[in-house]
Structure formats: C-alpha cells, structure tokens
Amino acid sequence: MFSIGELSKRTKVKIPTIRYYEGMGLLAAPERTTGNQRRYDAAGLERLSFIKHARDLGFSIDAISALIELQDHPDRSCQAATAIAAGQLLDVRAKIKRLRTLEKELVRMSKGCDGDGVSQDCYVLASLADHDLCAHEH
Amino acid sequence: MFSIGELSKRTKVKIPTIRYYEGMGLLAAPERTTGNQRRYDAAGLERLSFIKHARDLGFSIDAISALIELQDHPDRSCQAATAIAAGQLLDVRAKIKRLRTLEKELVRMSKGCDGDGVSQDCYVLASLADHDLCAHEH
DNA sequence: ATACGATCTCTAGTGGCTAGAGGTTCAAGA
DNA sequence: TCTTGAACCTCTAGCCACTAGAGATCGTAT
Structure with missing residues (x-):
C-alpha cells in the first residue's frame, strides 16, 4: 500500500494527472486512509503503468479506455x-x-x-x- | 469591402476563428457597417492569408504575432x-x-x-x- | 413588407492536463 | 506526547487554438 506521491514517483505520472485519470474513470478509485488519503496497491500501479505507456505512444484517453475494457474482458477477441x-x-x-x-x-x-x-x-x-x-x- | 463570410470563403478560415484572431489581436478590428457588421478590405484579406499560412505551417499564435510585428516594422532585421x-x-x-x-x-x-x-x-x-x-x- | 440567410455577442465545451488557493493529514524527531 | 513540515485533500481556473450553440439583430432580394 503506497501513497499517491509514491505512485507518482514510480510511474513518472504527475499527481494531478493521476487524480485526473481517476476522475475520467481510467483508473479505479483506490482505497482511502481514515484521513481520506489514497492508498494504492500493485494492481493500481500496473494499470497506471499501462495508461502511461499507452499515452506515451500517443493513444487518446478514449482509445485507452477501450483497451482497458478489452483487458478487463479477456473473453473478447484480440482483434x-x-x-x-x-x-x-x-x-x-x-x-x-x-x-x-x-x-x-x-x-x-x-x-x-x-x-x-x-x-x-x-x-x-x-x-x-x-x-x-x-x-x-x- | 466584403463581409466576414466572404473573407472566410476566400481564406478558408472559419468565421468564429476570424473573430477569435481579432480578439487575440492578431487581426486588426475592421470597419463596421451602421448595423455593426464587420467589413474587410484587401489589407485584412492579406493579413488573414498570412496568418492562415503560418498556422498551416504550425507556427503558434505567439510566433505569428512576432512575425506580424516584424512585418509592420520593416526597419528591423530579417534575422x-x-x-x-x-x-x-x-x-x-x-x-x-x-x-x-x-x-x-x-x-x-x-x-x-x-x-x-x-x-x-x-x-x-x-x-x-x-x-x-x-x-x-x- | 416580408422572409430568410448572414451576422452579432456571449458563454461554454473540447483534450489532456497544469497551477494555485486554502485547508487537512501523516510520519518522523524531540 | 507533541510538534513540525512535507505530503495530501478538494475545488476552481487556466492553458492552446479553436468550435458549437443560444438568442438576438442585420442585410438584401423579392
């Protein structure tokens, strides 16, 4: 479990951008501490890495949403x-x-x-x- | 003297964009009819063509402002x-x-x-x- | 005189963030 | 345990270069 700052450091995605992705529904809302701070796990890190990588390759947020959909439904075709x-x-x-x-x-x-x-x-x-x-x- | 629609047709710059350029100070505010409609002359057409051409080449609005400055002050160096x-x-x-x-x-x-x-x-x-x-x- | 397309201003939305205000929480050291 | 200070929170506004729409007015042809 790590903070948004730690996640930011590991993925090189800026903190406001992470929150922005959460707001856009790209990144699932993580658990919170009793004091309302975000706490991420390995799954969150993986997903954000995926998003970062796709953004670096120029995919739009919409395209990334679609790709994530496909990831989450492995029964669907790779096509x-x-x-x-x-x-x-x-x-x-x-x-x-x-x-x-x-x-x-x-x-x-x-x-x-x-x-x-x-x-x-x-x-x-x-x-x-x-x-x-x-x-x-x- | 021609309307903004005519100017738009001749330069292929959309009407709201023309007004936007005017607001940004890129394009001088033209004369108006008594009914407050814009009326352009050859100078306006030339300037907008310049802007369009520069935008097509990817120059930013700022860069174009600078270029226009240079155009308007021919005493300055071409450098x-x-x-x-x-x-x-x-x-x-x-x-x-x-x-x-x-x-x-x-x-x-x-x-x-x-x-x-x-x-x-x-x-x-x-x-x-x-x-x-x-x-x-x- | 009337119809109707063109124009007017103004506001808000686009994408993908980024910056800042103003307040709260966490963690480490005394 | 207390204190400090960095990190975090939400919210709003700003960036660029437009684009879209509402609602009102104007110009021109018949």
Missing part, C-alpha cells in the same frame, strides 16, 4: 485491440507525413533568406505572405 | 524572422523524430499479434502492460 493499435499507427503516419511536408517548406523558406537585409526582402516573411512562393501544398 | 522560422523547424523535426519512434514501436506491436486468440495472449495488450517488451525508449 479489437489490434484494430485500435492499427488506427493509432495510421494516425502517427499521417502526422509524420504532414510534418515532413512542413519541414521541407520551412527548410526552403530559411534557405532563401541569408538573415541580412530588412523585412521587405525577408524571404521568410515574403513566403508566408504569398502562398504561391511555396513548393508544396500544406 | 529575427529567420530565427523564428528556424525555431519552428527544430520543433517540427523533434516532433518527426518522436513520431518515427512511436511508429516503429506500433508496427512491432501489431506484428506480434495475428489478431486471433484472446486478450491474455494479445501482444498489443501485453506490450502496453509491460514496457520491457518494447524495443525503443519513448
């Missing part, structure tokens, strides 16, 4: 979990794609400008003002 | 604008790096799981539960 992970992968890939386009554009923008001169001639500002100067759609 | 763009580039690259790590991990996770079997054996759920099954730090 659903795999589908959620696949969705997350698509999401991540779409974000990468978009960011790579932005990266290219920003590199192009910065190259055009040697950092001298005044703003009228600044390629960065000119590029932002006029989309036609862009090489890619974004 | 500042270039620095902001460089910062944005670093940001974008950091995000890409992180997402690529996530992508690898998600691919690895999904591959371990053939979609059959029940949750106890689900590699997706197992991987999330146990960080040690991960190949990369994230």
Whole structure:
C-alpha cells in the first residue's frame, strides 16, 4: 500500500494527472486512509503503468479506455485491440507525413533568406505572405 | 469591402476563428457597417492569408504575432524572422523524430499479434502492460 | 413588407492536463 | 506526547487554438 506521491514517483505520472485519470474513470478509485488519503496497491500501479505507456505512444484517453475494457474482458477477441493499435499507427503516419511536408517548406523558406537585409526582402516573411512562393501544398 | 463570410470563403478560415484572431489581436478590428457588421478590405484579406499560412505551417499564435510585428516594422532585421522560422523547424523535426519512434514501436506491436486468440495472449495488450517488451525508449 | 440567410455577442465545451488557493493529514524527531 | 513540515485533500481556473450553440439583430432580394 503506497501513497499517491509514491505512485507518482514510480510511474513518472504527475499527481494531478493521476487524480485526473481517476476522475475520467481510467483508473479505479483506490482505497482511502481514515484521513481520506489514497492508498494504492500493485494492481493500481500496473494499470497506471499501462495508461502511461499507452499515452506515451500517443493513444487518446478514449482509445485507452477501450483497451482497458478489452483487458478487463479477456473473453473478447484480440482483434479489437489490434484494430485500435492499427488506427493509432495510421494516425502517427499521417502526422509524420504532414510534418515532413512542413519541414521541407520551412527548410526552403530559411534557405532563401541569408538573415541580412530588412523585412521587405525577408524571404521568410515574403513566403508566408504569398502562398504561391511555396513548393508544396500544406 | 466584403463581409466576414466572404473573407472566410476566400481564406478558408472559419468565421468564429476570424473573430477569435481579432480578439487575440492578431487581426486588426475592421470597419463596421451602421448595423455593426464587420467589413474587410484587401489589407485584412492579406493579413488573414498570412496568418492562415503560418498556422498551416504550425507556427503558434505567439510566433505569428512576432512575425506580424516584424512585418509592420520593416526597419528591423530579417534575422529575427529567420530565427523564428528556424525555431519552428527544430520543433517540427523533434516532433518527426518522436513520431518515427512511436511508429516503429506500433508496427512491432501489431506484428506480434495475428489478431486471433484472446486478450491474455494479445501482444498489443501485453506490450502496453509491460514496457520491457518494447524495443525503443519513448 | 416580408422572409430568410448572414451576422452579432456571449458563454461554454473540447483534450489532456497544469497551477494555485486554502485547508487537512501523516510520519518522523524531540 | 507533541510538534513540525512535507505530503495530501478538494475545488476552481487556466492553458492552446479553436468550435458549437443560444438568442438576438442585420442585410438584401423579392
């Protein structure tokens, strides 16, 4: 049995965030001391670790709720979990794609400008003002 | 002189967003009709296009404010604008790096799981539960 | 004159936390 | 046993960049 501070240290999840997860129903409300303080056990630690890990991988709270549902009902098929992970992968890939386009554009923008001169001639500002100067759609 | 709806159509920025930008001080408050409706001119259109373009490239509202400041004071050096763009580039690259790590991990996770079997054996759920099954730090 | 779409302001909600106020409890040392 | 001080409690508000909705008013075409 350990306190919320201890749980926070072990999982590297901040204390208000732990309480927030509890409020959201992601994390079961733990036992309390007579003085109303939370006391966690190994199960709480495991679950929070799971949540932390999934958040680090970019899963939304909703997706994590769904995954936890699946965890708690081992009779259900693994397909659903795999589908959620696949969705997350698509999401991540779409974000990468978009960011790579932005990266290219920003590199192009910065190259055009040697950092001298005044703003009228600044390629960065000119590029932002006029989309036609862009090489890619974004 | 055109309405906010017209401006919205031309820039593809939604009407509430335009008003939000005005409230934030990004976009100058335009003239009004006697009936209190906003009426924009070419300058407003240009500025909003600039903002839209910068937002599409991922610049924060703060960064855009700074860029607009520079635009409005052409006597200042272009270096500042270039620095902001460089910062944005670093940001974008950091995000890409992180997402690529996530992508690898998600691919690895999904591959371990053939979609059959029940949750106890689900590699997706197992991987999330146990960080040690991960190949990369994230 | 009337209809009706466009606009107005204002408030509240989104996601995923984070910060702070103001009060209570726990645990270690004297 | 008492005291101190860190840790904890709840509650509200704030962050970013919008988005949605209510309820009222305006503009324009017929």
